[in-house]
Amino acid sequence: MTNNSTLIEMRRIVKVYPPSVLALDDVTVDFRRGEIHSIVGENGAGKSTLMKVLYGLTHANSGEIIYKGKPVHFREPGEAIAAGIGMVHQEIVLIPEYTVWENIVLGIEPVNWLGKIDRNRARQLVRQKIDEFQFNLDPDARVENISVAARQKVEILTLLYRNVEVLILDEPTAVLTPQEIPQLFAELNRLRDGGHTILFISHRLEEVLELSDRITVMRKGKKVDTVDAANTNRQQLAHMMVGREVIFTSRRTPQPAGETILKVENLSLREDHGRVRLDNLNFEVRAGEIVGVAGVEGNGQFELVNALMGIQSPTSGRILIRGQDITRASILERRKHISFVPQDRGKMGASLTAPVWEDAIMTHHRLNPRFSGWNGLLLNTRYAQQFTRQLIEAFSVVLSSPRAPFRTLSGGNQQKVIVGRELLLQSDFVLLDQPTRGLDVGSMEYIHDQILRIRAEGRAILMISADLEEIFLLSDRILVLYRGKLVGNLPVEQTNPQEVGQLMLEGREASL
Amino acid sequence: MRQKLLNALIGILIALLLGAFLLLLQGYDPLATYESLFRYSLFGYYPFATTLRNAVPLVLPGLSAAIAFASGVVNLGQPGQLVMGALFATVGGLYLDLPPALMIPGLALLAMLGGMLWAGIAALLRRFFDMSEFIVTLMLNMIADYFTAWAITAPFKDPAAFSPMTPQINPNGWLPKWGEFNTMILFMFAAVVLAWFIFNRWKAGYEWRITGQNALFARLGGCNINRNFVAVMLVTGALAGLAGGLVVMGGPHRFIRGLGANYAWDGVMIAIVANNGLIATFLYGLFFSAIQTGALGMELITNVPNEISQVLQALLVLVIVASREYLNTALEQLAARRRAREVRT
Numbered sequence: 001m002t003n004n005s006t007l008i009e010m011r012r013i014v015k016v017y018p019p020s021v022l023a024l025d026d027v028t029v030d031f032r033r034g035e036i037h038s039i040v041g042e043n044g045a046g047k048s049t050l051m052k053v054l055y056g057l058t059h060a061n062s063g064e065i066i067y068k069g070k071p072v073h074f075r076e077p078g079e080a081i082a083a084g085i086g087m088v089h090q091e092i093v094l095i096p097e098y099t100v101w102e103n104i105v106l107g108i109e110p111v112n113w114l115g116k117i118d119r120n121r122a123r124q125l126v127r128q129k130i131d132e133f134q135f136n137l138d139p140d141a142r143v144e145n146i147s148v149a150a151r152q153k154v155e156i157l158t159l160l161y162r163n164v165e166v167l168i169l170d171e172p173t174a175v176l177t178p179q180e181i182p183q184l185f186a187e188l189n190r191l192r193d194g195g196h197t198i199l200f201i202s203h204r205l206e207e208v209l210e211l212s213d214r215i216t217v218m219r220k221g222k223k224v225d226t227v228d229a230a231n232t233n234r235q236q237l238a239h240m241m242v243g244r245e246v247i248f249t250s251r252r253t254p255q256p257a258g259e260t261i262l263k264v265e266n267l268s269l270r271e272d273h274g275r276v277r278l279d280n281l282n283f284e285v286r287a288g289e290i291v292g293v294a295g296v297e298g299n300g301q302f303e304l305v306n307a308l309m310g311i312q313s314p315t316s317g318r319i320l321i322r323g324q325d326i327t328r329a330s331i332l333e334r335r336k337h338i339s340f341v342p343q344d345r346g347k348m349g350a351s352l353t354a355p356v357w358e359d360a361i362m363t364h365h366r367l368n369p370r371f372s373g374w375n376g377l378l379l380n381t382r383y384a385q386q387f388t389r390q391l392i393e394a395f396s397v398v399l400s401s402p403r404a405p406f407r408t409l410s411g412g413n414q415q416k417v418i419v420g421r422e423l424l425l426q427s428d429f430v431l432l433d434q435p436t437r438g439l440d441v442g443s444m445e446y447i448h449d450q451i452l453r454i455r456a457e458g459r460a461i462l463m464i465s466a467d468l469e470e471i472f473l474l475s476d477r478i479l480v481l482y483r484g485k486l487v488g489n490l491p492v493e494q495t496n497p498q499e500v501g502q503l504m505l506e507g508r509e510a511s512l
Numbered sequence: 513m514r515q516k517l518l519n520a521l522i523g524i525l526i527a528l529l530l531g532a533f534l535l536l537l538q539g540y541d542p543l544a545t546y547e548s549l550f551r552y553s554l555f556g557y558y559p560f561a562t563t564l565r566n567a568v569p570l571v572l573p574g575l576s577a578a579i580a581f582a583s584g585v586v587n588l589g590q591p592g593q594l595v596m597g598a599l600f601a602t603v604g605g606l607y608l609d610l611p612p613a614l615m616i617p618g619l620a621l622l623a624m625l626g627g628m629l630w631a632g633i634a635a636l637l638r639r640f641f642d643m644s645e646f647i648v649t650l651m652l653n654m655i656a657d658y659f660t661a662w663a664i665t666a667p668f669k670d671p672a673a674f675s676p677m678t679p680q681i682n683p684n685g686w687l688p689k690w691g692e693f694n695t696m697i698l699f700m701f702a703a704v705v706l707a708w709f710i711f712n713r714w715k716a717g718y719e720w721r722i723t724g725q726n727a728l729f730a731r732l733g734g735c736n737i738n739r740n741f742v743a744v745m746l747v748t749g750a751l752a753g754l755a756g757g758l759v760v761m762g763g764p765h766r767f768i769r770g771l772g773a774n775y776a777w778d779g780v781m782i783a784i785v786a787n788n789g790l791i792a793t794f795l796y797g798l799f800f801s802a803i804q805t806g807a808l809g810m811e812l813i814t815n816v817p818n819e820i821s822q823v824l825q826a827l828l829v830l831v832i833v834a835s836r837e838y839l840n841t842a843l844e845q846l847a848a849r850r851r852a853r854e855v856r857t
Binding site for chain 2: 012014015016017018019020022025026061062309311330331332335340342346347348349350351352353354358362363365366367371372376377378379381
């Protein structure tokens, strides 16, 4: 379908990541001038790769790109920007110590006749752009002092300052709170009305439906279809994305909580230079209960996990498991009671280079005598292999061999190995730090089922998540962290995402 | 595994070709040079025995470096640990008098103890003062150098000798020979097997390996990474120390000036070429020994100076290390291109 408003056409794009990951399988798609075009799909569906090919960050093995009626080939992002195509990445790449305007003009600073940066003119130009697009930013604020949402605006403005016509946004809402999203959407709509073309990568369907003119759905490297947003709905999109029906409602059944397993008393953690990271936390987690910890990232979640796991010592307070004080216990001692799924698979959850079985037996090799031979000197590799096969089967891990390097597994399968390993420890207390971060819908569903299963078994679960939807889907009780303080401890039936979002952002409920 | 072998063979071939080119430039006959190089190192009873024997002080420090590096421990103190091991074995050999069946293992253990002690100092400084073992082990090499030099000039000097050296150790501590084969190679074989077994089959070895790949993961998994660090330091120190002891017991039977030569650094280099693989370290150690050994014989027959062995070694290191990643990427890219072509049709 080529009509005269077509701005970009990507034809028959094939991209194989070495050695043989087929990321884009013969994809043909067109983008029109002045539309918001969303690209949705599960993780690994190829949506980011498609955009990277367009932006010149990676190169297709075959296919062509027609931009403004001419075939183009961008060797690097700089060429794409010069031609009018810019991309905002998931991770924000700004210089925190610089002010907003300094970040924006960086690289194309206006200079005076001596070659010195003309600061007044630069600021003025940036202010003009801010006013033009109604971005509500202070050009003199230092980037380290502004919110994530504002930083994102700075990134977008940096591209607009370079006069791009096409803006690619890679999951921009992933780092925003519910309150910040409508503002971003309003800005994107204004940009669209001003003639910009916006390509929006996401896997959150409600957002996509609200924002887009057209939606392209991708699955496993193939384009499934491009549809008008007005003529589709969430169920249909989810079906196209996953290839089957997806249940969106909570399957959590009411269940009375049992005895107290984890008890945190007056827990505080102060850094050497005096900055308070955790401020007098008090809470419990009981058997058969999922307690969700909500909060904008960086409000103490990291330190809470470190204190519970023994990576950082708290300044004061106590941590008790079944009444036993583990505040100063060694990590191995804690691991007898705690299953721990970290948020970062490659950094804390596994060794990427080790074979899968070596990652699968960690901690078990210390706690389960069946892994030992010769009085604990030898590792019983035969039992280790058997254990790994059991784990692979019980948690439906898809892999070529237990001896394959861990990094060759997909993100979902890596997470299944880690979750499986931790849940097989049979500990009373389970600490989950963003257990489904970066996973596709199918794997996420699977992990959620497992979490609900161990809840039914009567284990106590503390789940930290940046995803409010996930918190509300699973939790019995929600704790809200704000600047290291616990500002909310709410049974899920008595609250709603708006209230929790408000607490996350301001530390208190909106005053009426 | 097959790819590693392929990489090694291609690397060796390219290095030899480059070496041949250099020889040609200098006006030598590369074929004749290589022929004599390998005739005096591999083909023949005496040359082969010598190559094996010369491999001992390369392979043991090589294993030491490979285990340390693969466990995330930057032990670069093999030269110091080697001479300390040699000194311990020598002093033991001067003052002990036991039957050979006890004397030989006893001196070998003393040598390991010397290496362990020297590595242990670095381990303790790291544990209690958080001093980087990278710097500390390097500086301890200097201290060991001067300390042993002093020891053989003053307290343990052979009064009959004109240059710094100790008297010969008790003959009960001399390593016997079987024909041309010095029994020191048995210690090397045993060390290779034992090191491989500890590293790949012991629980401790498993934890060392994982710690070397991702220390935070190992720590969160309940591994005592501080204790493991000390253990790796001690084990790798013992391996380097053993090399020093064997050199004394198998060769001059005394500590003479310059005993450590460049063995330990060559060993570290071999570990790097072998990408910290233990079996690979052993095999490359034999190969480098063959080149060093053959070069001496070659010098007698041809006009080529034996320094050519240094050139060949340097070429091998460069080519093998450089081609390792390149070969990987090249093979993967080739596979990707083939796959993309399949998709298109």
